[in-house]
Amino acid sequence: xxxxxxxxxxxxxxxxxxxxxxxxxxxxxxxxxxxxxxxxxxxxxxxxxxxxxxxxxxxxxxxxxxxxxxxxxxxxxxxxxxxxxxxxxxxxxxxxxxxxxxxxxxxxxxxxxxxxxxxxxxxxxxxxxxxxxxxxxxxxxxxxxxxxxxxxxxxxxxxxxxxxxxxxxxxxxxxxxxxxx
Numbered sequence: 001x002x003x004x005x006x007x008x009x010x011x012x013x014x015x016x017x018x019x020x021x022x023x024x025x026x027x028x029x030x031x032x033x034x035x036x037x038x039x040x041x042x043x044x045x046x047x048x049x050x051x052x053x054x055x056x057x058x059x060x061x062x063x064x065x066x067x068x069x070x071x072x073x074x075x076x077x078x079x080x081x082x083x084x085x086x087x088x089x090x091x092x093x094x095x096x097x098x099x100x101x102x103x104x105x106x107x108x109x110x111x112x113x114x115x116x117x118x119x120x121x122x123x124x125x126x127x128x129x130x131x132x133x134x135x136x137x138x139x140x141x142x143x144x145x146x147x148x149x150x151x152x153x154x155x156x157x158x159x160x161x162x163x164x165x166x167x168x169x170x171x172x173x174x175x176x177x178x179x180x181x
Contacts, residue, residue: 005037005050005155009057012129012151012159017065019147020127020163024066027087029125029139030058031072031079032106036132037155043074051105054131054154059113070123071110072136073103081123081139082107085116093118106131126164132157143167 013028022028032054034047055071062069068087073080077096080103096119098107111117128136128144131154137144141164152159166180 005053006057008151008154009054010061012149012154012161013058013061015149015151016127016129016147016161016163017061017067019149019161022065022067022127025068026126027068027070027083027123028058028062029070029072029081029123029128029136030106031128031130031132031134031136032104033074033132033134033157034105036134036157039156042132042134046100046105048100048105048108050155051109055106055109055113058129059110069110070125070139071107072134072139073098073107073119074134076102077107077119078121079135079138080107081120082110082114082117083120083123084114085118088118088120088123091120091123093120095119128162130160130162133160137162140164 033042034050035042035045037050070081070083098111123139124141128140130136143165144162147161149161
C-alpha cells in the first residue's frame with residue numbers, strides 16, 4: 001500500500017473501479033470521514049487538508065476512468081450527496097453548500113472541486129467506497145455485493161467497498177446473464 005494518503009486513496013480507487021467493473025458514466029459513491037482517517041472518532045476532527053489529499057486521488061482516478069463521483073455529506077446534512085450536475089439528469093437538487101462542520105470536509109472539498117456541483121438528497125450509485133464506516137448503503141442501487149479490497153485502509157480508516165448488480169427475477173426456470181453477476 002502507498003505511503004501517502006493520496007497514494008493509499010488512489011490505489012483503493014483503482015481497485016474498486018477494476019473489481020466493480022465500473023464503466024464510463026457509472027457513479028461511485030464515496031463516504032469519507034477525515035476524523036477516522038486521522039485515527040479519531042467519526043465527526044470529531046474534521047480535517048480539510050486530509051480531505052484534499054484523499055479527494056484529489058479519488059477525483060483523479062474518476063476523471064481517468066470517465067466515472068462520476070458522488071460524495072456523501074455527514075449526518076448534519078442528512079447524508080445528502082454532492083456530485084456533478086451531469087451525473088443526475090433531471091433529479092431534484094437541494095440548496096445547501098457543505099462546510100467542514102456541516103456536511104464534512106470531504107463533501108466540502110468535492111463541492112469546491114467539481115466543475116458544476118449540485119447537492120441531491122439521494123442517488124443510486126453503481127459502486128461505493130465507505131472510508132471510516134460512514135454508512136453509504138442508502139446511496140447504492142438495491143442489490144449491493146461486498147468487495148473485499150486489498151487496499152482496505154486509508155490512513156487509520158477502514159475502507160469497505162461494494163458494487164451493485166441487477167436484481168434476479170423469474171424464479172427457478174429463469175436463465176441469467178453470467179456477465180451481469
